[in-house]
Amino acid sequence: MAQDKKKVVVIGSGPGGSGVAALLQARGYQVTLLDRNEFYGGKCWSFTRDGYVVDSGVHMFSMGVSGQFGDINRMVRGDLEWLTANPSEHLLLDGKYRLNLYQSLTDPRAMFSNLRTNMQIAKDMIAEKAGRGGLSKELDREVYRAAKKNSPLETLRAVAKIALLNPSYLVELDEITLQEFLHRITDEWLPLQGLAALSMLLTVVPYSEVSAGEYLWCFANAFRKQTLGVPRGGSREIPGAFLRAFQRDGGELRLGSEVARINIRDGKARGVFTTGGEQIDADIVISNAGIKRTLEMAGEEHFPADYVSYVKKLKYSCSFITTKYGLDRRVVDLPAPGFFNVPAVDPDHMFDYIEEGGVPEDPFLFTPFPSEWDPYAAPSGKQLIICGVPGPIEVTKDNVAQCERILDRAEERLLEIFPQMANHIEWKMRTHIAHTAAITGKPTGECIGLAQCVGQTGVHKPTPWTPVKDLWLVGTDAGARGVGTEQAGGSAIYVANLLS
Ligand SMILES: Cc1cc2nc3c(=O)[nH]c(=O)nc-3n(C[C@H](O)[C@H](O)[C@H](O)COP(=O)(O)OP(=O)(O)OC[C@H]3O[C@@H](n4cnc5c(N)ncnc54)[C@H](O)[C@@H]3O)c2cc1C
Numbered sequence: 001m002a003q004d005k006k007k008v009v010v011i012g013s014g015p016g017g018s019g020v021a022a023l024l025q026a027r028g029y030q031v032t033l034l035d036r037n038e039f040y041g042g043k044c045w046s047f048t049r050d051g052y053v054v055d056s057g058v059h060m061f062s063m064g065v066s067g068q069f070g071d072i073n074r075m076v077r078g079d080l081e082w083l084t085a086n087p088s089e090h091l092l093l094d095g096k097y098r099l100n101l102y103q104s105l106t107d108p109r110a111m112f113s114n115l116r117t118n119m120q121i122a123k124d125m126i127a128e129k130a131g132r133g134g135l136s137k138e139l140d141r142e143v144y145r146a147a148k149k150n151s152p153l154e155t156l157r158a159v160a161k162i163a164l165l166n167p168s169y170l171v172e173l174d175e176i177t178l179q180e181f182l183h184r185i186t187d188e189w190l191p192l193q194g195l196a197a198l199s200m201l202l203t204v205v206p207y208s209e210v211s212a213g214e215y216l217w218c219f220a221n222a223f224r225k226q227t228l229g230v231p232r233g234g235s236r237e238i239p240g241a242f243l244r245a246f247q248r249d250g251g252e253l254r255l256g257s258e259v260a261r262i263n264i265r266d267g268k269a270r271g272v273f274t275t276g277g278e279q280i281d282a283d284i285v286i287s288n289a290g291i292k293r294t295l296e297m298a299g300e301e302h303f304p305a306d307y308v309s310y311v312k313k314l315k316y317s318c319s320f321i322t323t324k325y326g327l328d329r330r331v332v333d334l335p336a337p338g339f340f341n342v343p344a345v346d347p348d349h350m351f352d353y354i355e356e357g358g359v360p361e362d363p364f365l366f367t368p369f370p371s372e373w374d375p376y377a378a379p380s381g382k383q384l385i386i387c388g389v390p391g392p393i394e395v396t397k398d399n400v401a402q403c404e405r406i407l408d409r410a411e412e413r414l415l416e417i418f419p420q421m422a423n424h425i426e427w428k429m430r431t432h433i434a435h436t437a438a439i440t441g442k443p444t445g446e447c448i449g450l451a452q453c454v455g456q457t458g459v460h461k462p463t464p465w466t467p468v469k470d471l472w473l474v475g476t477d478a479g480a481r482g483v484g485t486e487q488a489g490g491s492a493i494y495v496a497n498l499l500s
Pocket of ligand 1: 011012013014015016017034035036037040041042043056057058059060061062258260288289293320321322388439440446448449474475476477483484485486488
């Protein structure tokens with residue numbers, strides 16, 4: 001009977017909030033979902049401009065249909081559809097080597113299509129080593145370095161454990177950085193540049209900070225599932241599909257409804273107060289607003305002091321800032337619908353410019369071509385290109401100015417690589433930290449949420465349950481592993497399972 005249903009209020013309609021709302025509504029709860037924006041989806045949102053479907057950020061989804069979103073969609077009987085491609089990425093390495101990345105690392109097509117580049121890389125490496133004082137000297141050094149590192153057998157064992165996603169091994173690797181882990185295997189710049197860039201792509205944390213366990217979980221899963229892709233209709237279709245199922249099942253969605261305060265009585269969450277002064281009662285409150293904002297809304301006085309100080313010390317990921325280009329015709333033709341410029345710089349210092357307030361000499365460019373994934377992302381015959389580059393997060397005057405300079409440099413580099421774009425730009429627009437912060441209502445514009453750095457992943461990750469009874473967290477800050485939106489999806493499944 002309807003009056004017996006437990007009432008749930010979910011604060012925020014990001015992928016985590018919309019996912020958990022749909023799952024709980026489907027499982028017999030009576031859910032009200034509130035979002036401060038007039039649109040749904042949080043940072044996973046897209047909008048229409050002149051017939052283009054434009055991502056508010058710059059998204060690709062590492063596991064697509066086989067990941068957490070595929071699972072939620074099946075559980076709520078949603079209508080989410082996925083698009084994949086093979087090869088999925090085209091890489092420019094060291095400013096000169098072009099490589100196609102396939103969904104599977106062992107795809108035989110990769111061997112053929114990259115044969116010439118791989119031979120060139122090997123040839124250049126040998127020539128470089130010979131130039132640096134002869135192969136034998138270099139070999140001596142390699143042997144010396146290898147003696148201090150993993151033996152080849154240890155390395156092979158490590159690779160096998162990673163491929164099998166051995167949980168105990170990942171827990172162990174949560175305690176060291178990816179940089180530390182990789183330097184046990186190699187000091188060669190080229191592979192390290194690729195992996196440092198990939199760390200920024202998968203976690204938006206420099207590889208000198210990211211937890212090796214978290215990164216390898218994301219990396220191994222992406223290649224194991226082989227369904228990296230995008231949803232048909234743009235990134236908004238992920239929360240969109242969940243919310244259509246949610247409303248079909250009787251859930252109540254209220255957009256433009258901001259929560260000012262979480263109502264805590266006798267140590268229990270009992271509902272929320274909106275900024276409009278409305279009181280909404282509930283048996284359970286689930287917050288998708290991020291762990292720090294949730295504490296503010298509930299009032300620190302309701303939590304143990306050590307929890308408050310733990311939460312205050314948690315660090316955020318870096319940002320991704322973007323320029324979107326609507327082109328009047330399809331001028332860039334690549335083998336894959338996504339392009340990366342992997343910086344030709346010292347991998348250990350690739351992203352130092354972010355903290356230093358500087359501009360990258362050779363920027364890492366994460367450049368999906370949405371209209372190559374999905375022709376409906378641009379009007380017929382036209383092309384949409386979105387170029388993302390990592391940046392700082394605090395929304396200050398200096399950081400906003402730094403973002404503009406980074407985006408200037410990113411555009412310069414993009415047009416060096418694809419000069420044919422220059423005369424066909426119908427419109428372009430930038431989004432940076434101030435735009436991201438305006439979506440979430442925070443003073444920071446981090447890309448992901450909490451940083452997946454050493455000390456904040458695996459057993460160190462905040463749990464979805466809080467010390468306040470019936471107050472839960474969902475989203476990237478709560479409980480799960482994975483790439484960006486997908487860990488928010490994993491968190492939604494985790495919370496729904498714990499509650500039902
Ligand atoms: C530029 C950019 C590029 C990205 N690229 C990728 C990518 O390629 N792949 C990927 O997987 N991820 C990517 N991400 C990250 C991804 O978008 C986020 O990690 C994900 O959206 C976080 O999901 P979430 O559910 O935790 O919360 P969010 O998406 O942050 O949503 C939180 C919601 O809570 C609402 N809210 C907050 N406070 C209140 C309140 N008081 N009352 C009511 N509502 C409130 C907000 O309005 C918002 O809708 C990118 C993000 C950005 C910005």
